[in-house]
Amino acid sequence: MKNIVAVIASLCVVAPIAFAQKAAQPVLGKRSAEVITDKSLQFKDLNKNKKLDKYEDWRLPVEVRVNDLLSQMTLEEKVGFMLISTTRMAGDNAFGPNAGGARAERGPAQITSAFNEEDMVTTNNIFTRKPLPVPMMSAAGTTKGVTQAHLRHFILRANTAPRTIAEWANNLQALCETSRLGIPAIVASNPRNHVTIDAATGLSVGTTAFSKWPGELGLSAMHDLKLTREFADIARQEWSAVGLRKGYMYMADLATEPRWQRIEGTFGEDADWAASMIREVVLGFQGPKLGNGSVAMTTKHFPGGGPQEGGQDSHFDWGKFAHYPGGMFEYHLKPFKAAIEAGTSAIMPYYSSPKGKAFEEVGFSYNKAIIQDLLRKKLGFNGIVNSDTGPIEMMPWGVENLSLHQRYQKALEAGVDIFSGTADPTILLETVKKGLVSEARINESVARLLKEKFELGLFENPYVDEEKASTLVGNAAFQKxxxxxxxxxxxxxxxxxxxxxxxxxxxxxxxxxxxxxxxxxxxxxxxxxxxxxxxxxxxxxxxxxxxxxxxxxxxxxxxxxxxxxxxxxxxxxxxxxxxxxxxxxxxxxxxxxxxxxxxxxxxxxxxxxxxxxxxxxxxxxxxxxxxxxxxxxxxxxxxxxxxxxxxxxxxxxxxxxxxxxxxxxxxxxxxxxxxxxx
Structure with missing residues (x-):
C-alpha cells in the first residue's frame, strides 16, 4: 500500500493541502445516489454504505481520494477501467457509408448494444479487417460494458444533435451512478469542429452541429495564436455542454513527409510553430489545470507519426515503419514538449515501429525506451499514456509472434495506462491472474485514470443541462x-x-x-x-x-x-x-x-x-x-x-x-x- 500511495502522490501536481476554513460547496449532480450531510456540507454516497468515504469527500486532496477508491476496487473493476472502447447510439451513423455527414435530431437518446465482430477475420492471432471503407474496432454495448465489463471510458463517434448527445451522456452517467462504487464515465471523441475531407472513423466526426472552423491546417495557416486559443475555448464550451470531457486530439505530428495520408489533421511541418499551436489548443481546452469545465486532451501520436516510410501509414502492415533518414528525430519531439509543458492530460503513442534508430523495432506502444525512458523520464510526462486503437489485436507491429497475454504484458511494461479499441477485459484480466503483470502495476495506471476524473469534477457532477446543450452548441456568436x-x-x-x-x-x-x-x-x-x-x-x-x-x-x-x-x-x-x-x-x-x-x-x-x-x-x-x-x-x-x-x-x-x-x-x-x- 505504501508503494501505491507514493505513486499517487507523484502523479499530483499540487501538494496535499489542509481543508479550507470555509469549503465551497460544489453543485452535486445525482440521479439515484443518496446525499450525506457533514457540517452543513453535502456529499454523494456513491458506494451506498450510508457513511462518508474519503473518495466521496470533495474537501480532500485528489491523491487521498484516489488512494481510498483504489483500495475499494476489485481487480475486475480495475482492469475494466483500463479499456476505452467505441460506444454506440441507436442510429448514430458512426460506421455507416455516410459517417461524418450531418444528421438531424433523432429523438430521445438510447443506450444500446452493438458489436461489429462479424466484420473481423483472425489470422495468426491478429485481428484484421475485411475490405471496408472504414477501420473496424470492437464497439461496446454500453449497458453491458458498464455493468458486466466495468468499463468507464468510452469513445463516442456518433454524429447527431447536441441535445441527443447530452441526453445519452446523462443516461450513461445515471447508469454508472447505480454501480457498486458509483464511478462516473468519461466520454471521448475525435475532432468535431472542423471542415475536413477525410472524415473516416477514428480521424474526425466530420460536419456536425458544433461550430464549424477551418481544418487543422487552416487553423495553423491563420498564424493567429490568440484566435487559436479562442477556438479551443469555444470548442471546450460546446464539448463540455454535451458531456464530452475528453478529446482524442490534437495531432502534434509534423507534415514532414508530404505523402503521409494524415497531414490534414496536423498543424504543418514547422516544429516550432506546431508547438505554439499545440500549446494554445491544450490551454484552451483544459485551462491552466483540469477543472469542472475542462475537456482533457490526448495529444497524439508520440513520438511523431509524420516520418512514415514512403508516406504509408502504420494502420497497415505495409506502413508499419517510422524512419529518420535525415537524423531529425528530436525535431519531431518539439510539439510534444510544448503539450507536456501546457499540461496535456494524456499522450497517445502511434502504431509505428522505429526503423534505423537506436530503439527496439517494436510499435511505440510496446517500446519501453520511447515511453518510459524518453516520455516519462527525459520529458517528465506524468499523465496518462493512452494506446491508439487496436495495437493488441490489430496492429501489433514487431510483436506479432507474442500471444495476446504477452502483448498486454509488454505494453504495460513499456508504460501504457489505457488500451483503446477493445471492450472485452478478459485477456487483460487473465494476464494479471497468470502473474505476467502485477496488480501493483495495474494500480499505477488506474491511479492516473482516476486522478483525471476527480480533477474534471465528474465525481461531484457528471451531468449536463440538455437544454443548454441545444442552445449553446454552434450558436451564432461562436460561428461568427x-x-x-x-x-x-x-x-x-x-x-x-x-x-x-x-x-x-x-x-x-x-x-x-x-x-x-x-x-x-x-x-x-x-x-x-x-x-x-x-x-x-x-x-x-x-x-x-x-x-x-x-x-x-x-x-x-x-x-x-x-x-x-x-x-x-x-x-x-x-x-x-x-x-x-x-x-x-x-x-x-x-x-x-x-x-x-x-x-x-x-x-x-x-x-x-x-x-x-x-x-x-x-x-x-x-x-x-x-x-x-x-x-x-x-x-x-x-x-x-x-x-x-x-x-x-x-x-x-x-x-x-x-x-x-x-x-x-x-x-x-x-x-x-x-x-x-x-
Missing amino acids: KADLAHRKSIVLLKNDAKLLPLAPKTKVYFETYYDNGRNNNPISVLKPANNPAFEFVSTKEEADVVLVWLVPNGGGLFSSAGKSIELSLSKNRVDIGHINDLIKSKPSIIAINFSNPWVLDELDSAAAKTLVATFGTTPEALLDIVSGAYKPTGKLPFTIPVSQKAVDENKSDVPGYLEPNGYALYKVGHGLSYQTGQ
Missing part, C-alpha cells in the same frame, strides 16, 4: 468567430496577373471540382445568392473570370492498398485536361484545397497565374477573399514540392523548407497580401 478564422486561413499563393481582388459586378463562373469516387459528375456550378459582389453566371462563355475550386482527393487513409503514393492532381481524382481547358478559356482564379502538399506541375503555367490555397473552409470565405471583402493574411503551413520526383526523393523526417534547393515550389510561411503583393 469561426467565420473569421475561415477567412484568415486562406493563403494567396500567386497573383501574377493582379487579377485579385476582383472588381465589383464582375461576371464569375464559379465551378467546384470534387470527385469522391461515388459521384457520376464531380463538377458543381455555384451561384451564391447571398454574395452581391459578383454576378454569377452559368457558363464559362458568359463569364469575365473563371473561379475554379479544386478538391483533390486521394481516397482517404483507409482506402490505402500499399501502393506508391503520388501527389499530382491527376493522380488524386482531378481531371487535369478539363481543368486546363477551363482555365485557358478565360482569366482564371484557381483555388486548391490542400489536405496534402499537392504537386501542381500539371496546371497550364501560362493560365495558372492566380493561385489560392484553402485548408478546409467555406465557399463564403473563399468569395470574401476573391472580392477583397477580406484581404488575405494566411501563411502556408507546409512546403509545396515542385514535382513528384522531389516528393519521391524527400527525407521523411526533414521539413520541406530544409530540403535541398530545388525542392520547393512554395515554402512554408509563404503567403501574399493585396496591400504589398508580398
Whole structure:
C-alpha cells in the first residue's frame, strides 16, 4: 500500500493541502445516489454504505481520494477501467457509408448494444479487417460494458444533435451512478469542429452541429495564436455542454513527409510553430489545470507519426515503419514538449515501429525506451499514456509472434495506462491472474485514470443541462468567430496577373471540382445568392473570370492498398485536361484545397497565374477573399514540392523548407497580401 500511495502522490501536481476554513460547496449532480450531510456540507454516497468515504469527500486532496477508491476496487473493476472502447447510439451513423455527414435530431437518446465482430477475420492471432471503407474496432454495448465489463471510458463517434448527445451522456452517467462504487464515465471523441475531407472513423466526426472552423491546417495557416486559443475555448464550451470531457486530439505530428495520408489533421511541418499551436489548443481546452469545465486532451501520436516510410501509414502492415533518414528525430519531439509543458492530460503513442534508430523495432506502444525512458523520464510526462486503437489485436507491429497475454504484458511494461479499441477485459484480466503483470502495476495506471476524473469534477457532477446543450452548441456568436478564422486561413499563393481582388459586378463562373469516387459528375456550378459582389453566371462563355475550386482527393487513409503514393492532381481524382481547358478559356482564379502538399506541375503555367490555397473552409470565405471583402493574411503551413520526383526523393523526417534547393515550389510561411503583393 505504501508503494501505491507514493505513486499517487507523484502523479499530483499540487501538494496535499489542509481543508479550507470555509469549503465551497460544489453543485452535486445525482440521479439515484443518496446525499450525506457533514457540517452543513453535502456529499454523494456513491458506494451506498450510508457513511462518508474519503473518495466521496470533495474537501480532500485528489491523491487521498484516489488512494481510498483504489483500495475499494476489485481487480475486475480495475482492469475494466483500463479499456476505452467505441460506444454506440441507436442510429448514430458512426460506421455507416455516410459517417461524418450531418444528421438531424433523432429523438430521445438510447443506450444500446452493438458489436461489429462479424466484420473481423483472425489470422495468426491478429485481428484484421475485411475490405471496408472504414477501420473496424470492437464497439461496446454500453449497458453491458458498464455493468458486466466495468468499463468507464468510452469513445463516442456518433454524429447527431447536441441535445441527443447530452441526453445519452446523462443516461450513461445515471447508469454508472447505480454501480457498486458509483464511478462516473468519461466520454471521448475525435475532432468535431472542423471542415475536413477525410472524415473516416477514428480521424474526425466530420460536419456536425458544433461550430464549424477551418481544418487543422487552416487553423495553423491563420498564424493567429490568440484566435487559436479562442477556438479551443469555444470548442471546450460546446464539448463540455454535451458531456464530452475528453478529446482524442490534437495531432502534434509534423507534415514532414508530404505523402503521409494524415497531414490534414496536423498543424504543418514547422516544429516550432506546431508547438505554439499545440500549446494554445491544450490551454484552451483544459485551462491552466483540469477543472469542472475542462475537456482533457490526448495529444497524439508520440513520438511523431509524420516520418512514415514512403508516406504509408502504420494502420497497415505495409506502413508499419517510422524512419529518420535525415537524423531529425528530436525535431519531431518539439510539439510534444510544448503539450507536456501546457499540461496535456494524456499522450497517445502511434502504431509505428522505429526503423534505423537506436530503439527496439517494436510499435511505440510496446517500446519501453520511447515511453518510459524518453516520455516519462527525459520529458517528465506524468499523465496518462493512452494506446491508439487496436495495437493488441490489430496492429501489433514487431510483436506479432507474442500471444495476446504477452502483448498486454509488454505494453504495460513499456508504460501504457489505457488500451483503446477493445471492450472485452478478459485477456487483460487473465494476464494479471497468470502473474505476467502485477496488480501493483495495474494500480499505477488506474491511479492516473482516476486522478483525471476527480480533477474534471465528474465525481461531484457528471451531468449536463440538455437544454443548454441545444442552445449553446454552434450558436451564432461562436460561428461568427469561426467565420473569421475561415477567412484568415486562406493563403494567396500567386497573383501574377493582379487579377485579385476582383472588381465589383464582375461576371464569375464559379465551378467546384470534387470527385469522391461515388459521384457520376464531380463538377458543381455555384451561384451564391447571398454574395452581391459578383454576378454569377452559368457558363464559362458568359463569364469575365473563371473561379475554379479544386478538391483533390486521394481516397482517404483507409482506402490505402500499399501502393506508391503520388501527389499530382491527376493522380488524386482531378481531371487535369478539363481543368486546363477551363482555365485557358478565360482569366482564371484557381483555388486548391490542400489536405496534402499537392504537386501542381500539371496546371497550364501560362493560365495558372492566380493561385489560392484553402485548408478546409467555406465557399463564403473563399468569395470574401476573391472580392477583397477580406484581404488575405494566411501563411502556408507546409512546403509545396515542385514535382513528384522531389516528393519521391524527400527525407521523411526533414521539413520541406530544409530540403535541398530545388525542392520547393512554395515554402512554408509563404503567403501574399493585396496591400504589398508580398
